[in-house]
Amino acid sequence: MIIDGKEMARKEYEKLKEEIASLSKKPNLTAVLVWNNPSSLRYIAQKKKWAQEIGIDFQLIQFEETVKQEEIIAILTKLNNDEKVNGIIVQLPLPCHIDTNAVINNISPIKDVDGFTAVNMWKVVLGDESGLAPCTPSWVIHICKSIWVDLEWKNVTIIGRSNIVGKPLINMCINAWATVTCCNSKTKNLKNHTKNADIIVLATGKPWLLTKEMIQKEAVIIDVGFTVIDGKIYGDACFQEILENGNPITPVPWGVGALTVVYLMKNTLKAFYLQNKVVWII
């Protein structure tokens, strides 16, 4: 069974659009772009498109690649204090002369809709849902819950340990009472850690890493991998054979990656509510 991420995302966008239409003013999402590489431009265009589609004001602030770190921080301080701005993102990666973590931590945690600041990561670890959690892990949890209702009692194996996907996801699964295993490229005998898993999340960028021999019949496969070879996009799983094996699996593309923008929009609305002191369960 193919897990229909597109349909899940469509439903969420509809709910958001309806909710935003009922507000007395539009939430605002402001993106800061420093490096005009094609991927960053594509991501920004996608975020702009969806924001506008559902009724969020989108503002883009662009810098030359030679910009000094202090200039970015000065703009962030201004945006933090601007009550018309509800969500702030800094499009990554930044050029090498910029200290990414230092820049990110200058975003006010209640406007940090990417969920990358220290306070928001700390809240993710503690399971404090008053914060803004990172988008891709939030979307993965959303998919899991759509299928299993609940992660309690489940064995979840996560392959990959990036700061943006693997690590926050592990902490979120732990807080949801799952039994979680985190594997990496140095894991001995990966199959030992996948064969009893109820849910396997792949986030390595290594195509064909997971085969049908490594999984149990009912396992749900969520593939966050994304690799381009000769113009074709691959995830980390052997998609076709796992699909034929009968396992629920997310396709690549259009399973996880592009759809995490839903959570950027959800976070922007949550940030709007936090700033307007409305209690809201996302």
Next chain:
Amino acid sequence: MIIDGKEMARKEYEKLKEEIASLSKKPNLTAVLVWNNPSSLRYIAQKKKWAQEIGIDFQLIQFEETVKQEEIIAILTKLNNDEKVNGIIVQLPLPCHIDTNAVINNISPIKDVDGFTAVNMWKVVLGDESGLAPCTPSWVIHICKSIWVDLEWKNVTIIGRSNIVGKPLINMCINAWATVTCCNSKTKNLKNHTKNADIIVLATGKPWLLTKEMIQKEAVIIDVGFTVIDGKIYGDACFQEILENGNPITPVPWGVGALTVVYLMKNTLKAFYLQNKVVWII
């Protein structure tokens, strides 16, 4: 084999004592105590004893149990700005009318020698060693490294998911390239997750949870559990049978618990160096 935590701690205290003796001024550790329960008083006495033993100035600030949160925060602000103070701890638990997380996050991260603030937890997740990491997980990693040299390629199973031990430890093991599994009270068939582990860390407070049938011959057992029954102290492992099985195991008491104070002292010295802008690898 009993893992001799006491001897490991003794060596560390000696190194610290020697290093502190070579400094031009003594580092200072200040403890804030609000609730005079017997456990808190005992912990404070232990910290004071070791600080003085190795040459760290120890200062205690005591409040009545009815103190207002703002008064504690006001003192923390004063201590943050006092350059004679290098390390600050707030003895937990705090009385119910106080928001513990709000208080803790008013400690300056470079004086937060318990490693409980948002910035330090974020650095633990990211694997950024410039921060101050929590003491018990640091001591567990210290024991592991003393035995295995390195956690790479190793399977580590952690049972327990507290904010002070389990969660930071999981993140630290992930950053050390271990394959880590985190179990909790809702884990199905715990043995499935312990039988192939190279290292098992117990932090549940459930005596006799781990038996020799659940582990492989070479597994190292680190027991952070601590339960008092009829005046006798128990860890989470069936100590005697696991010891007779030939596995290296930490005793309870005197394996992990009390000895984590070593890392409080190491952190105080690291904080002293951070504030004096000396680069130091702990």
